[in-house]
Amino acid sequence: MDEKEFIKKLVAGNQVAFGQLIDAYQQKIFGTCISFIPNKEDAEDVAQEVFLEVFKSISKFKSNAKLSTWIYKITTNKCLEFIRKKKTKKRFAFMQTLSGDDLPIPMTPYFVEINHPGILLENKEKTALIFKAIDTLPAQQKVIFTLAKIDGKRYQEIVEITGKSLSSVESVLFRAKKNLQKKLANFYKNHP
Amino acid sequence: MNEISKHKTTQTLELLTQIAPVKVSPFFKHKLMQEFIKEAPQKPLSFSWLTPQFQWATLGLVLVLNIGTIFYAFSGSKEATAIALFAQEYALQTSSNSILN
Secondary structure, three states, X not given: XXXXXXXXXXXXXXXXXXXXXHHHHHHHHHHHHHHHOOEHHHHHHHHHHHHHHHHHHHHHOOOOOOHHHHHHHHHHHHHHHHHHHHHHHOOOOOOOOOOOOOOOOOOOOOOOOOEOOOOOHHHHHHHHHHHHHHHOOOHXXXXXXXXXXXXXXXXXXXXXXXXXXXXXXXXXXXXXXHHHXXXXXXXXXXXX | OOHHHHHHHHHHHHHHHHOOOOOXXXXXXXXXXXXXXXXXXXXXXXXXXOOHHHHHHHHHHHHHHHHHXXXXXXXXXXXXXXXXXXXXXXXXXXXXXXXXX
């Protein structure tokens, strides 16, 4: 089926079309959600919200872009929104270092309980550390690093989702990686 | 950054490549379709144009037409009776049911 025809059916509220949309995208959207939110139940809840948002907003979709790119943008925004809401529920006290806005990795419990079936038990603690460190990155770095290194998206897909140029994505990714290395090194220096 | 920290940092970051993909729950689609059915707009009925306002307007029009017709009918019959009486009075009727000529 032509994508335009498919979108028309979605706009008309066609149940079969919506079912086909779920079949085509459920694994991909869930995969992206669990990359941002390493908790299976929470990631599924957010993925559901993504599909419902797609259904509600499909009439606003501009057909000059790809449907998949639009869906991934919604997914990223929903994940970030979830993280923001979860964090405001938990009270953190971040201590800023003397060097400026370089946030250390917070030692308070992570705002989601790590429940990621893809993470081995022996790696759970260290992986939680990485997710905490990623969470302290600036928003752009967080998004691009997560999409590239955890969700496994190709650079071209990230370019389409974020609207940035390829060189910008590469540059942000490089900075994110450097930042993470610095944060982890500081952590291990202070916690041998 | 000392060597031990560097080594630990590299090891920790490598864990990201060891995260296995997770399959979405088999009930995900079913749950979502239930939500979709709840939120989907109601399918329009065949006679969706027959709104209450339309029905009231039609009733009003029918009443007006009926009343108008009744008035017209009564006013018309009065005239016909008057004309018939006049014709009878002055023997102007051409046809008569009387057996007398």
